[in-house]
Amino acid sequence: MADFQGKSILVLGGSRGIGAAIVRRFAGEGAAVTFTYAGSKEAAERLAAETGATAVVTDSADRDAVIARVRESGPLDVLVVNAGVGAFGDPLEQDPDAVDRLIRINVNAPYHAAVEAARRMPEGGRIIVIGSVNGDRIPFPGLSAYAMSKSALQGMARGLARDFGPRGITVNVVQPGPIDTDLNPADGPMKDIQHAVMAIKRHGRPEDVAGMVAWLAGPEAGFVTGAMHTIDGGFGA
Ligand code: NDP
16 A cells, blocks of 8 residues: 555546545545535535545536646646546537537646646646547447546646656556446446457446555556556456
8 A cells, every 4th residue: 555645636527426536545545635626515525524634625627727726736746637428429429518618628638627637737747637438438328528628638638747757757548437426336238238249248346446546646656657547347348
């Protein structure tokens, strides 16, 4: 287990699911963690009370609010961008506003947050973005907008890794497959179709993803950058 004592960590989108597991992991290892949320005030307050992390409202759809939040958080040792939404369905029927909102949250916010964090990040800083195995593989219809947003993170991480590498800052994407959260419940309607394409036919746990994030943020991963790290039970195999 890495030790994050004294490290300053911001998690964008930490109130529930994978983000909450990441907050618990870092706070449990001594980091000073701040996390954002948009709608889930009660869950955020409960998690803050449980972990000692600081919860703040910031809507990732609001670019300027995201940039301001990162700036106000001071120099960060680790930035994790986890906030993400889905907009699933027939592209011919989808509301274009919903697609554009998804792009603001899933693409624009990670980019601007990463750049703002890098302005004052010290040597050894870590930028970790939660993408999806759907950035690599789209085995069903109805995923186009979501998959597009997660593929965009790949180019972003490769590029920013080059931009910030000379300063010892790493940029990586963690790409989960089906993980048991409100977004994708283990007993939800997509369960059977998802498990059918997996090598390990079950949902993963948010804590599994948090473990990979902690490794990427820790001392063993200083030479790992511009890379995609898939944790998907073989969904993309
Ligand atoms: P959940 O829907 O369970 O949780 C999403 C989290 O992001 C919540 O804390 C939510 O906060 C926050 N969030 C959403 N929109 C905003 C916003 N506009 N501003 C600030 N925070 C926001 O999702 P998961 O935990 O399942 O997903 C987390 C990430 O992992 C996403 O990027 C998702 O795409 C990715 N992922 C998930 C997979 C899965 O199977 N679960 C698979 C592959 C990738 P609040 O409720 O307060 O708004």
